[in-house]
Amino acid sequence: MLNLPTEIWLRIFENLVCWNPYEAKNNGALLRICRNAFSGGLPVIYFFPKLNAKNYAKFFNTISETDFGKLVHHINLTNISYTSKASITSRLLRRCAENLESFSGPQTGLGFTALRALSNCTRLKKIDLSVLSERIDLQYLFAGIRNLQYLEYIDFPALSKFSPGHNECWPPSLVHIGFAGAITDGFVAQSSFPPSLKSVCITNCPQLTDTGLFTLLSKVGEIVTSVTIQYPMAELSRNALDCVFQLCPYASVVSVPANYITSNLFESLSESETSHKVEHLEISYSGGLLTTISLVKADDIVSALADGKLPQLRRLQYSIRLGWKEESEDVQDLVDLIDDQGGEVFVSVK
Template identity: 35%
Template structure:
């Protein structure tokens, strides 16, 4: 009677025969192939890449014979996981100065090798030329172009974030991304234009201050929102040494001009400044202006005392008046009498209720070097083009090239000025350089009438044109 408790004979079952290549065992056990690879030197790598070209794909025997000496470990049995290593092949490879990769790095090497072959086949132009071509495409394609490769991503990232399009829906997400510590170096020099004009309220006051500090090394243009611009934001402006444009036009909070100039007077690159439209507090007038300021937009609660007592810099060539409810003819006359000769552009926007109906009739008299004059019909009359207020200059031609006359649409405003007044001034060579006249359709003029057509003919004969706003 057989002893069923006696263990079965298992001699020989734990021993396997190891060979190269896929073979089948006597029990029908199938070998699992493993990846092979040997990281050769540059010469051997280039040789292997040439050997694996499409010209040799059909000859499998050549591929197998050439790849045989690179396979330094054999097949792995699925159960025992045993494997035979070609010790002699590895020793010879090391003796020849080649590098032998362990099995767990073979996959990474093969992927890098395949990527390198793809790059060599696909890269026909230098990377710099490819980037220059991409930058000439439409900006709307930038987000898709970031997915080309990692090199293109890092090259285009500053272009994408140089002028972020911010709104109420994405502003908080933008702040969260920018304030993360790991993104500090990535976006530090990217943002050049920070436009918050589409935001009614930019969250907490500290958000604007933090953004100004974060982008202080690269920011060139800043347009504030209606609110969330406090003292902390003013203090942060002093760190933006590359700031060129500061637009506080939409700020609805009270701004102290003394604190504002204290923060911006040492900005060497600041060129354009727009005062806030809201109320302004100013008790001192001896402020120090930025050294390179050439554009100034006066608006808000400024008074005649500010215009008459402030020392405006000689660098200002573009001056605008807008939303100045406290400014009168006296303040405007005093200011233009002092800096009018250096101005090349002068603009007067509606409404300014304290100005008279002839406040800017003397603009050409005080500003003989104007190249552009924009005014509302509410502040001029027909006398502005008379010989008294528009005399012929001595030793030079008046350089005015663009004349823009707007209108708020009030009844009777168009009767203050006649088209013949402009035609006579042009025909008498008192405006010899005038090439463009833009007239508002709210003036109430009949553009097909004879006076307007005479003006059009006179200007076209001189190479200019008349436009309707």
Template identity: 30%
Template sequence: MANKSRPKKAKAPYRKYVGGIGYVTTAYGKFQTSDDEYEDEGNKYYHSDQEETYIDGTEDRPSSNSSDSEKGLDPKFLYVCKEWYIMYLPILYSSPYLNSKNFNKFMVTMDINKKTPALGDKSIKLNELVLKLDLSTIVQSGRNSFVSKLLRRCNKSLTEFIAPQTSFGYAPLISLKSCHNLQRLDLSLVSETVDLDKLFQAIIGFEHLKELFFPRCSINCDLILLSQNNGNIWPRNVKYLKLSGSVTNDFIMNCDFPRSLQKLELAYCPLLNELSIYKILSQIGDNLETLIFQYPMPSLQANSLDFMFKYTGSRLKTVQIVVDYCSKWLFQDEDTIIPCLETIYLQCSGSLGQAFKIHPDDLTVAIMENRIPCLKNLYVSCKLGWDMNSDDVEDLLNVLEDQGGHMYITY
């Protein structure tokens, strides 16, 4: 006989995944929420705190390009049939999703002696299927020995490599030399010091390299390497270069940048002054389509970038400027015309004295005098201190709209 005085057993809420919303708390298989819910013609609507979302009652998890692609492809499809296995395996291993939990297992799988079952006419090693290695989520597991071993195993097919957030020392740099098919090399997340001499020696002969991102911290490059190669130490076909770290003025003055560069980004180069900036722009400014300056650049003065447009050519379409290093004269030079410039990002650190360095009228006059005839997108940081309800901003909006442009506020 049941004891009626015994308290009823509490049941934990059930978490159910709903398409378009995520996990919803339910109990006994029914929706239970703190918000309002109602039914209309058999369809249920759920009111959340942010927006109203329609639920069609199905329990199947929808395919999401953003979330599913980030977590990698599902290996369960390998079990469908042999034909599907043959087609799906190269797709699965071309860009594996790696993290600290599955990194060691992936290393074991990439053993050079392990081969796939027959793919078509012959067997193929799994490491030859890897095209992209993104180790940006690897922190503690990304030791130099592991990274070096992984580069050696995937060197034949690897086209894109993003280094982990720890170190990239001597052993990985040696292994990097054999990755001749690399098209993108990203070392921007590396937290420990990288030897630039060894880096240049590793990549100097990379014919296919298109994008190169420097590490945040590096050892100064020896000028002896420059003299031995007559200043030509860059891969000849690089199109996107992100300079950062301990690149010195002497190094910039003695090297020749590749004429193939179309996009240049400078992010925290504490040793570079304005002479080095103009030296770079004098070499490659005619070919640049995108020019980006990131804060901070400690060696630049309050007006160091005022004459940057004199060194850029007619191909420049996008520019990001930090107002900490320029003044109103950047747009008030009557002899400077930027014919193809379509997008301007005005950034600001928010430090004292930086607000109002560039006034809306500076851009309004430049547009009216047809010195920026193709400007379509203007992104202005809220830290500039512009009054968006003022007549000056209204005038700028009017001249932008006359040539089909718009202004956006960034935070």
């Protein structure tokens, strides 16, 4: 085979991943073609390695025994279940700290040493701990991220605790926060969120009540452009989210479960020139069709549209579980009104 220069091999490997450079790849076998292919392809292969339970141990050993860690920009351990230990995760983060931009945590094996090791990854922009199935103390997480100046995105784990008397300090550049786990009314009341925040997702917060949710949305509602609340939220009342449009007037994307809204969500909208800016509205529902509660109806949205309360709505997505019949007059009116605004209506299974 023609022994191409290292620069050419680098370009070849870059073309292999150029269609989606931020997706994990596993093209390591191509490094065996020749020495120049190895030298040219190494930075591309290790940029975002595709890790699983079978190759994780070998990857960790290679990172531990070489300086390849500086080539790693993204680590995704979501497919690593019971093969990950906290000490290994901690060492891996330290070895890859120099250029690491994103870290998606494993299902298990993320102790306080690994959380503290995040502080060494000064270039981190994204942390996703949403699949973690072990309970962690959030004080160690905040200790690890408080000085990460470039961190923009963080998703909290569903299982966590918060030591009493510990005050959190949010990184200054956060754009998205995924709230979950040990988020309480007191936690929210004491928090001062960065003005850079644009997106919030709230789910699996079993201790957050209507008061805490109202406080949270009151603090961030004026600055966020995307608000997502997902079932389950055990302590929320039936109409807890009827205030979301008022508290988040500039949110162009709003996603709420029908479990926590009533027709008042739309009736309370203003008809003034400062009508709500929502462009994409999603209404999910976790429950059966044979329910005793009064669910929001298509006619509630039809009335809001007809009154000019949602002039910028372009995309409506609703759960099939709401029981809205596509052939019904209300749904047909809904489709027509959104079509008149240049939008579309979609039905989802969630």
